[in-house]
Amino acid sequence: MRRSVILLALLCSLAAVAQSPAQESPQPPSNPSQANAENSQIAPELVDAEAAIVKSDWKTASFKLDAYLATHATDARALFDAGYVADHQDHLDAASSFYRRAIEANPNSFEAHLSLGLLLARQGKRDEARTELLAATTLDPGESGPAMKAHAWRALARLDNPGPDGEGNATEASKELLEALKLTPETTDDTLLAADLAEASGQHDAAEAAYRRVLAEDPKSVAANSGLAHVLIERKEFPEAEKLIRAALQQQPDDPALNAQFATVLAAQDDADALPLVQKLHAQHPADPAITRMLASVLAQSGDTAGSDKLYLALLAKSPDDVDLLVAHGQNLIRQQRFPDAMAAFDKATKLDSADADAWSGIAFAASKLNQPSLVIHALTVRSKYLPEGPATYFLWATSYDTLKDKMAAITYYHHFLDSSGGKFPDQEWQARQRLLVLEKSR
Incomplete structure (x- = not known):
């Protein structure tokens, strides 16, 4: 199945x-608790806001940053801080807006590009996230140092990892991981x-x-x-x-x-x-x-083919052209001996994917039950392009040629069947031997 x-x-x-960029927390401002000591030009209101950030006092930080930005709307550091605070409160649209404004005010802001990239990744905006993360890898991380630059490369690698959804680029992700290392x-x-x-x-x-x-x-x-x-x-x-x-x-x-x-x-x-x-x-x-x-x-x-098919029919109602579902449905119909319905399901599957060997196998078996030996041979011929023969197909070849009175072909395939069956199909083996006795005697 x-x-x-x-x-x-x-x-x-x-x-x-695991470790997807979508799971990462926003990146904090660079050493905000030391801001005033390191740069005396930073406004006291911004120093107070960053002190509140250190304490995870988001309400206070947000209040102070809003007041400060009302008169300093292009301060890149304050805009980034505001984005970080909004990010931590899951106000993602506001955070994205603040990060973008920070980048507009300072295009070389490593932290703003990185944090915006991580936020966009969490929102599933892969292409936009990749642009921002890639930009971060080209910038100077400043006091954050090599570790944060490596963090950007790792985030990019995880974003480019194809993962379960199959999107991404494994080759690029491998190169990005090497850059981090x-x-x-x-x-x-x-x-x-x-x-x-x-x-x-x-x-x-x-x-x-x-x-x-x-x-x-x-x-x-x-x-x-x-x-x-x-x-x-x-x-x-x-x-x-x-x-x-x-x-x-x-x-x-x-x-x-x-x-x-x-x-x-x-x-x-x-x-x-x-x-x-x-x-x-x-x-x-x-x-x-x-x-x-x-x-x-x-x-x-x-053995619960009815219960199984109820589920397959519900799935097919939503995805009527899903070849795998059609083949599985057809196999259930075979088990229920509903051979014309099974034939219809397999036929639709082959029209959607002419290289589906399982669908051709299904047509061959259903056609044999409906006494259509020429169709059996056609289906087996197509199937043989994609899958090797086995006891079941050898037996279908043999019985179909036998029905069409092609003695030599029937004899050949009955022998192939007996050579490959290994005692696993006693009823069919008895039938093959009986037919060989008749066919070889009448040659």
Whole structure:
């Protein structure tokens, strides 16, 4: 049931990118408590406002800054302070406006560019955020020093990390992380980000090595256990992935992304515990289409094709041209012996994606049940361009040619079937042997 497709959608839906710029706090003014001592030209009202900022007294700071800006509307430092105060109070539109005004007053303000970039990232405005963060990396951080410059590079790298949503640029993110590492030593978060970027670039061995480095230092790291589990799931190494996820769940038992991973590995191993776990996830996130897909898949595996198809039909009502949903729906219809309806679902899927091998497999099987051997052969011919043959397809080839009275082709494919079946299909093997006795005798 296309578990890899379901997994990808599920993890994209639930997994939050660790250490995303969207999770970072706004950057504070540079040493505001020392402002008066370092610069005697700073107005007393601004010194008082920054002293309130140090105490996290946002109400007082806001009052003093508003009063000061009423007569000093282009003071870059005061505008940044006002943005910082608004940012900390989650008044994001006001904060954005103050940061932009600070940049207009002083285009070389490292702190204003950085803080605006982080705020825009939190709002999901990736392109605008990237512009501001990139600008920050070109500016002098002043008394903030190399550590804050490195912070800007790391924020940019995390923004460019493709992550679960697939957006971004792993190559650029890797370069940006390297720039940060030129300024400050590598941290555990850097190693985890490097692992994430390696995985996004298809470098699974490098990703695994990085995750294992973190686990060597901290075996309880949830991010490393989950990340390594994801690599192993992609390789279909489900038992080891299960161990890692169980270890992470001990730390965060209610984490939805971890539970989604756990459900994935259980379902992949046909573990009966998968169904109640996915049902629980679905109850917690009833509107999440990825979890609904997972539940529909697990229900189908458990034999509840009616319950499974009810979910697939609800999903198709919203996404009628989703090929994966159409194929899954068609497979449920096959199980319910509704072969004409299944044929219609598979046919629509192939019209949307002519290279979908699963849809062609479905057409071949449905056509065999509807006694359309020529269509079976056509579907199998197209399917063979994308997937290797196996016992099931060999048997369909053989019986279709047999029905069309092509003896030589039927004999060839019956032998292919018997050579590959290995005793796993006793009824079909008996039928193949009986037909071979007849066909070879009449040659």
